[in-house]
Amino acid sequence: MIGAGLIGGSLMRAAEKAGRPVWGVSASAGTAAEAHSDGFEVTTDTDDALHRAAAADALVVLAVPLPALPDVLRRVDAVAPTCRLTDAVSVKVATADAISRFAPRARYVGGHPMAGTAESGWGAGNADLFVDAAWVVAADDELDKEVWADVAELAWACGARVVPAAADEHDLAVAKVSHLPHLLAAVLAAVGAAGEDDLALSLAASSFADGTRVAGTRPELVLAMCEGNRDALLAAVDDALGRMGAMRGALASTGGLAATVKAGHAGRQRWAATRDPQAVRITGRETFAQLRDLGRRGDVAVGWKR
Amino acid sequence: MIGAGLIGGSLMRAAEKAGRPVWGVSASAGTAAEAHSDGFEVTTDTDDALHRAAAADALVVLAVPLPALPDVLRRVDAVAPTCRLTDAVSVKVATADAISRFAPRARYVGGHPMAGTAESGWGAGNADLFVDAAWVVAADDELDKEVWADVAELAWACGARVVPAAADEHDLAVAKVSHLPHLLAAVLAAVGAAGEDDLALSLAASSFADGTRVAGTRPELVLAMCEGNRDALLAAVDDALGRMGAMRGALASTGGLAATVKAGHAGRQRWAATRDPQAVRITGRETFAQLRDLGRRGDVAVGWKR
Numbered sequence: 198m199i200g201a202g203l204i205g206g207s208l209m210r211a212a213e214k215a216g217r218p219v220w221g222v223s224a225s226a227g228t229a230a231e232a233h234s235d236g237f238e239v240t241t242d243t244d245d246a247l248h249r250a251a252a253a254d255a256l257v258v259l260a261v262p263l264p265a266l267p268d269v270l271r272r273v274d275a276v277a278p279t280c281r282l283t284d285a286v287s288v289k290v291a292t293a294d295a296i297s298r299f300a301p302r303a304r305y306v307g308g309h310p311m312a313g314t315a316e317s318g319w320g321a322g323n324a325d326l327f328v329d330a331a332w333v334v335a336a337d338d339e340l341d342k343e344v345w346a347d348v349a350e351l352a353w354a355c356g357a358r359v360v361p362a363a364a365d366e367h368d369l370a371v372a373k374v375s376h377l378p379h380l381l382a383a384v385l386a387a388v389g390a391a392g393e394d395d396l397a398l399s400l401a402a403s404s405f406a407d408g409t410r411v412a413g414t415r416p417e418l419v420l421a422m423c424e425g426n427r428d429a430l431l432a433a434v435d436d437a438l439g440r441m442g443a444m445r446g447a448l449a450s451t452g453g454l455a456a457t458v459k460a461g462h463a464g465r466q467r468w469a470a471t472r473d474p475q476a477v478r479i480t481g482r483e484t485f486a487q488l489r490d491l492g493r494r495g496d497v498a499v500g501w502k503r
Numbered sequence: 504m505i506g507a508g509l510i511g512g513s514l515m516r517a518a519e520k521a522g523r524p525v526w527g528v529s530a531s532a533g534t535a536a537e538a539h540s541d542g543f544e545v546t547t548d549t550d551d552a553l554h555r556a557a558a559a560d561a562l563v564v565l566a567v568p569l570p571a572l573p574d575v576l577r578r579v580d581a582v583a584p585t586c587r588l589t590d591a592v593s594v595k596v597a598t599a600d601a602i603s604r605f606a607p608r609a610r611y612v613g614g615h616p617m618a619g620t621a622e623s624g625w626g627a628g629n630a631d632l633f634v635d636a637a638w639v640v641a642a643d644d645e646l647d648k649e650v651w652a653d654v655a656e657l658a659w660a661c662g663a664r665v666v667p668a669a670a671d672e673h674d675l676a677v678a679k680v681s682h683l684p685h686l687l688a689a690v691l692a693a694v695g696a697a698g699e700d701d702l703a704l705s706l707a708a709s710s711f712a713d714g715t716r717v718a719g720t721r722p723e724l725v726l727a728m729c730e731g732n733r734d735a736l737l738a739a740v741d742d743a744l745g746r747m748g749a750m751r752g753a754l755a756s757t758g759g760l761a762a763t764v765k766a767g768h769a770g771r772q773r774w775a776a777t778r779d780p781q782a783v784r785i786t787g788r789e790t791f792a793q794l795r796d797l798g799r800r801g802d803v804a805v806g807w808k809r
Contacts, residue, residue, distance in 0.1 A: 370703035383767020390770030395801030397676035461689020464696030495701030
């Protein structure tokens with residue numbers, strides 16, 4: 198495990214709880230000491246951890262922020278160039294690009310365990326963070342099927358449900374349902390707070406409270422998440438702007454908002470219908486195209502069909 | 504009380520609980536019978552109720568939807584033309600316009616008790632619906648101070664806190680914090696559900712769930728609320744569009760979202776600071792300008808200073 202923050206720390210705890218041998222590194226001596234005192238083999242020596250991974254043919258997991266990838270990947274390429282490699286970074290195209298550039302020989306299959314809390318750091322981690330969470334596993338055609346199975350098994354060992362998706366489809370999906378909500382919440386909060394007086398804010402009730410909740414997230418976290426997914430986010434923002442422009446036109450001309458409101462109501466109902474996904478067992482002999490179709494249907498893979 | 508739905512029915516129960524004599528009318532014989540069997544003097548005879556109000560110099564409360572106002576106001580003008588008059592309609596400029604047109608002699612001071620539930624009808628009403636709720640009382644310069652005091656006292660009798668505001672300021676405020684949130688939620692839900700597949704919706708977590716919650720409201724209710732506040736809502740939509748356009752430009756050019764995200768975070772924090780308003784006692788001798796300033800500061804009036 199490269200990185201021992203909230204996600205890396207939780208993954209180590211979950212993997213250990215599932216009976217797997219696990220060791221890791223942190224860039225912070227304080228974090229490494231904290232993890233070590235909790236009984237985990239965590240040091241600050243990346244090369245040593247990677248040597249050990251190369252010798253064991255272990256799955257290396259990158260649990261560091263996107264900007265930290267180049268330095269880490271240079272070490273991977275130097276010490277364990279053909280290792281089995283996955284990650285927990287929240288964008289998949291940019292991560293795959295970094296790996297192509299800095300560690301091109303690694304047998305890489307991207308991942309995105311979709312869990313988190315408002316907290317961060319080793320101390321905030323817990324072994325059950327990923328239970329019942331969606332864990333996207335990249336399913337592009339050129340990937341290594343054996344490493345794909347490793348990543349899926351890690352996800353299942355942590356209690357998560359695997360959602361296979363192409364890297365670019367993943368990025369557009371999270372732009373729409375995770376990053377755009379943060380930006381619309383920010384815009385709504387700014388409109389509500391615009392002007393000198395507090396009349397509007399004092400009249401705000403639950404629709405405003407819910408619509409702006411994620412605007413309370415620490416700006417650094419939101420920026421790191423959204424700015425790393427720029428291309429897909431632009432597409433999502435443009436979709437939202439197009440719909441808002443049409444709504445604005447209808448309101449100004451006929452005064453009618455039925456098209457906007459009904460489409461929103463239908464969308465919310467369709468979302469509600471996805472809350473209880475079909476849990477599917479897979480053989481491992483599916484093509485990546487078949488796996489992507491599984492994810493597109495809103496289904497989740499929960500284990501092997503034996 | 505003209506109207507015995509959720510709001511009118513709750514107002515009657517709250518006023519009676521506070522020891523006030525109360526009688527009302529409903530356009531529906533079924534509703535009138537239901538209210539009557541609960542011990543309330545509710546009939547379908549608007550003229551009779553208005554005759555009685557004129558004789559008693561009682562405060563007449565309009566608790567009907569905006570489109571029902573012209574017919575009701577024609578009866579007011581015919582039977583109780585100079586009555587003390589208020590309302591519980593959610594937009595204030597359009598209501599004041601209707602009164603100027605159809606019952607111009609009435610001593611009208613607009614109101615907006617900001618409470619509600621997802622339910623509707625007499626049966627959904629309850630005497631405590633307005634406890635601790637904001638109740639906007641119009642505070643434009645030309646209003647009748649005596650009727651203003653009547654409306655404030657009704658609000659206080661129902662347990663609500665009075666927020667004085669000019670009619671147009673009220674409409675813009677609710678456009679920003681109540682109507683715009685419904686439209687942004689609809690846009691977000693539609694973007695999330697766009698396309699053939701369910702991948703994005705299946706990956707949606709709490710930011711999407713919160714951001715689209717009010718898109719689950721019945722479309723008829725949202726349309727009635729938003730379309731009745733067209734002018735103010737256009738201003739709020741344009742503010743949101745301007746901010747989104749600036750955000751889109753920054754994302755496309757520099758890739759930076761800091762201005763958007765930080766403004767949203769600051770707005771949310773400013774909203775949080777308004778959650779515990781200063782409770783003020785008023786003398787009744789304040790000017791309307793002073794009362795409006797009270798509302799603009801985010802304070803609430805909770806009774807007379809004697």
